[in-house]
Amino acid sequence: MPAVPPWLAARASISAGKIAVECGGERVRYAELERRVRAVAHRLRGLGVRERDVVGVLLGNGLPFVEQVHALAACGATILPLNVRLTAAELAVPLRDSGARLLLHGRGALAELAASAAEASPGLKTALADPLPVRPDSGGAARSAAASAFDASGDRAIVYTSGTSGVPRGAILTHENFLWSAVASAFHLGVRPDDRWLACLPLFHVGGLSILLRSVLYGTAVVVHERFDPARVSRSLDADRITLASLVPTMLERILDARGDRPAPSTLRCVLLGGAAAPASLLERARALGFPMAPSYGLTEATSQVATRPPDGDANDAPAGLVPLLGTQLRVVAADGRDLPPGESGEILVRGPTVMRGYVDRGAASHGALRDGWLHTGDVGSLCADGSLQVAGRRDDLIVSGGENISPAEVEAVLLQHPEVAEAGVAGVADPEYGQRPVAWLVPRGGCAPSADALRDFCRARIAGYKVPVAFRCVRELPRTASGKLLRRRLAQDAEGGART
């Protein structure tokens, strides 16, 4: 499949009158979305966007984000979706690293953030991604798709993800990656022409972005929430005839709380639950209320879903764990690279058509993660006898907090910049609402440790708020291996133990 039809234009030509996106009280049909995207693409070309350019997008959830996703593809450019919670210094890293030449941003605080990030990125232009007015209801006549086909192996997006080293790495995802992810997900979860997918996750993460792309392929509707408000999501599930929803465990918990244990609406046919391991108690609570749960393991480097438990399989056919998507192969290996038999835990390896082309030019890092087409996830799990997957945990240094991944090494590096900190270790501790929250252990330089408030302010000026430790603990020494490597798992165990006393 060297060329694939341009998704949105092809879809608009056959589903002109179907609803594509609902957001903030606006309802956009496919013909109208395609018209808007053509206008935005025209504007982008005027800003100098050319084929193969990488363009940063600093926008919250909303129609402008949806438009940029498709308009950049129409220009042959690669979208670099950026986390709006990052600091300017943090944003400068992916912008520089990916070679972005333009940064599209929203109004207000995002405009200021973009301007600061641009200061640290020589040669980077910024532009306001202004929303276009929505035409009231322009279904009707379809246009023949004049848009040119996509090169299947061409880059569609670069999505940064926290690396083990603490340096964010840009996963390059192709049109083919997204196409296969959408197709395999369709065969896994089913597709209905009247599906309506709730997107209350950030669209700049791969989990949100992939909802947008697959819905256009399917010709179904996305209901985008501009921010996550549990009560609003709860109402939306009932009132907006949502059939599928992508959530992380923290969101689900808060939605159930907001609903006061009201049963799931009958229209809801699948809750795709990813981002972090779902606590069994949460799954039980949701299932008891009739929520059709589909826990999923995925990662940015595999264009979201890798293995998912189908929402309501026949009890006789129920798999023991998460079932890989069609075309996705899994291995579980020991530290020496040996394949492990079912039931034994090791590192999860993934290969298949959804696995990224590689990381943005980082030589060694890319080669380490991708060997022979196999993505070495660093995550721990085991295969079941039926080929399905049990995920024991994300790679042990990764903190997953309310759907955001936090690299402890990145936070430690910030703390070590503080003049009064000699050594720092960061680990995630269990949190009933967020799953995990980051906590810091410090060895102060000299006898006197800085105050928690001072440390918090120091971090806040440098990294996104969700990465700032919720507690700072002074210790005399950090647990290390004989070779001096920090044992973060031991820190976390201490914390769990401490919490019990």
Place this chain on the structure above:
Amino acid sequence: MPAVPPWLAARASISAGKIAVECGGERVRYAELERRVRAVAHRLRGLGVRERDVVGVLLGNGLPFVEQVHALAACGATILPLNVRLTAAELAVPLRDSGARLLLHGRGALAELAASAAEASPGLKTALADPLPVRPDSGGAARSAAASAFDASGDRAIVYTSGTSGVPRGAILTHENFLWSAVASAFHLGVRPDDRWLACLPLFHVGGLSILLRSVLYGTAVVVHERFDPARVSRSLDADRITLASLVPTMLERILDARGDRPAPSTLRCVLLGGAAAPASLLERARALGFPMAPSYGLTEATSQVATRPPDGDANDAPAGLVPLLGTQLRVVAADGRDLPPGESGEILVRGPTVMRGYVDRGAASHGALRDGWLHTGDVGSLCADGSLQVAGRRDDLIVSGGENISPAEVEAVLLQHPEVAEAGVAGVADPEYGQRPVAWLVPRGGCAPSADALRDFCRARIAGYKVPVAFRCVRELPRTASGKLLRRRLAQDAEGGART
């Protein structure tokens, strides 16, 4: 997408215990199907089958047909499915034309037919496609997919179709053609993990073959009927929890008759009705009984469906005609190649990822049908304002009789071999059961025409029974253009007029 996962192996590794095929009281799960297919592929390699070989398959509907389809793909060979109703002389044409080196056949009459066809095809070997014993119930353990990936642009099947010239032409369909057909059909009709697709059409036609391939991609079940028996199909719809069925109008009519107007079972969510234009009265009758009708226009050269009306769209969104599949582009052109505006009738042109790579080496013929990627169907229709398609009729020389296409030129050529026939014209006349039946008009050589019985026997010895005219009419001259071209449409009109008197 230069390489695609080997469908069956990938599917078996994740859906080992799901039912793949039910046929003749046997129920085969994906793990078992994959095991059988590996055994058959091993046997085929032993018979000398190599990559890129073309292998004829002369089998009725049944498990052996299903096995050969996947085993040949596993060998990297191209399947040449053959119509079991053809005569030995007719079979020899595609076998020679495609360069087939092996003909796999069934027992009894099919073995005799294969032997006769092989006599006329120097260098062609034949082999019995013996069914393997089914293991009772081998769900359970999945194997990691060791099968090698398919080259997306590689040939998967060559399917012969009656050409306008009366010479059958072999449409070469690639893995990518079938993949896109399956994917686009899924987005059009929806997919549910518990779907069960009824295949009572011949599997050697593209409409039947494509059910097999798409179901493996989807991981859903196919219920194969060995022959079309209206009462059995009717019972199967109720008892086998069929969710989708592919039918031609003649079949539907006979099923409704057999049901005595019993309403459709609630499990049935789509009847894909193709092969010939569906009479409005038949559609009304079926819909009144609750059959969710999806009339479709398709052709072999486009891997089956081109445009389909979704079964139960929202009444507000209902398209005026048949909606092209995602990625499929349509044009309607005048005789001079000019694009016609909506509402005006002309030739239907099709372009997209399901359109064949070309015909088997026939130089001029291929180039005529495919120009710039556009398939010139010869069929007549018009576009609606919303981009959907109205099909006015198949190309005017094609007779569609109970799901089989008949080329009048081919039948005329046979009649002209008869020593007492000077001129012959064949056209389809309306038939309440078959849609159309072939009728011949003859100008006898000398005063005395041969008897209808003699002509019938003469034809039966040379062409498949369904192609033999049901009536022979002697005339003094045939309607022709000034340049002498036969006006078959005029013949048909005469027949309709005659039927009224």
